[in-house]
Amino acid sequence: SQKIEQNSEALNIQEGKTATLTCNYTNYSPAYLQWYRQDPGRGPVFLLLIRENEKEKRKERLKVTFDTTLKQSLFHITASQPADSATYLCALANTGGFKTIFGAGTRLFVKA
Amino acid sequence: DAGVIQSPRHEVTEMGQEVTLRCKPISGHNSLFWYRQTMMRGLELLIYFNNNVPIDDSGMPEDRFSAKMPNASFSTLKIQPSEPRDSAVYFCASSSSPPGGSISDTQYFGPGTRLTVL
Numbered sequence: 001s002q003k004i005e006q007n008s009e010a011l012n013i014q015e016g017k018t019a020t021l022t023c024n025y026t027n028y029s030p031a032y033l034q035w036y037r038q039d040p041g042r043g044p045v046f047l048l049l050i051r052e053n054e055k056e057k058r059k060e061r062l063k064v065t066f067d068t069t070l071k072q073s074l075f076h077i078t079a080s081q082p083a084d085s086a087t088y089l090c091a092l093a094n095t096g097g098f099k100t101i102f103g104a105g106t107r108l109f110v111k112a
Numbered sequence: 113d114a115g116v117i118q119s120p121r122h123e124v125t126e127m128g129q130e131v132t133l134r135c136k137p138i139s140g141h142n143s144l145f146w147y148r149q150t151m152m153r154g155l156e157l158l159i160y161f162n163n164n165v166p167i168d169d170s171g172m173p174e175d176r177f178s179a180k181m182p183n184a185s186f187s188t189l190k191i192q193p194s195e196p197r198d199s200a201v202y203f204c205a206s207s208s209s210p211p212g213g214s215i216s217d218t219q220y221f222g223p224g225t226r227l228t229v230l
Binding site for chain 2: 034041042043044045046049089099100101102103104105
């Protein structure tokens with residue numbers, strides 16, 4: 001069955017450092033991969049999308065890589081800030097349909 | 113734009129009662145999604161609509177769950193009868209699909225309804 005795995009343990013880093021979150025998937029050939037941020041008591045908020053034919057995408061302090069051979073995406077937050085503390089969800093979708101599957105998320109804590 | 117609107121924000125009910133959750137998508141969006149989120153199972157897609165038509169309801173857990181979208185600006189998710197294991201946060205999301213019907217890039221989520229079934 002289709003499966004998405006994200007770091008199950010929380011990630012604790014110091015302010016100013018780069019946070020790296022991992023998303024691995026199996027039994028799936030996504031057309032694209034998305035990263036969302038979710039704060040407690042709120043719905044997920046879209047951050048970045050990367051397509052299967054793209055290797056890397058950047059947006060301000062965020063960078064996403066996508067390796068379809070390894071079936072893995074890495075999500076980087078550079079110069080991290082305490083305000084970046086949240087849960088980050090990885091989501092996959094394929095072409096021709098609307099169904100998106102989400103990973104369980106990784107909790108990030110950035111200490112001042 | 114006010115974003116996706118869901119109501120109620122919190123619902124506490126007793127087992128066996130009917131529960132109706134409501135969603136107003138972002139104006140102009142033609143796709144609507146209902147998700148359920150729990151600690152154990154994460155975020156699960158229950159059903160999605162495109163142009164008010166249900167496209168895939170394979171995520172609906174059982175016949176106790178039903179969803180409707182009578183028009184482009186309103187959708188409901190109903191649970192009848194409710195059970196304690198239905199307790200979760202239910203999210204509605206909407207997105208816009210370009211001409212041709214291919215999937216859009218971004219889903220915009222509402223604030224969710226926290227459902228507790230006693």
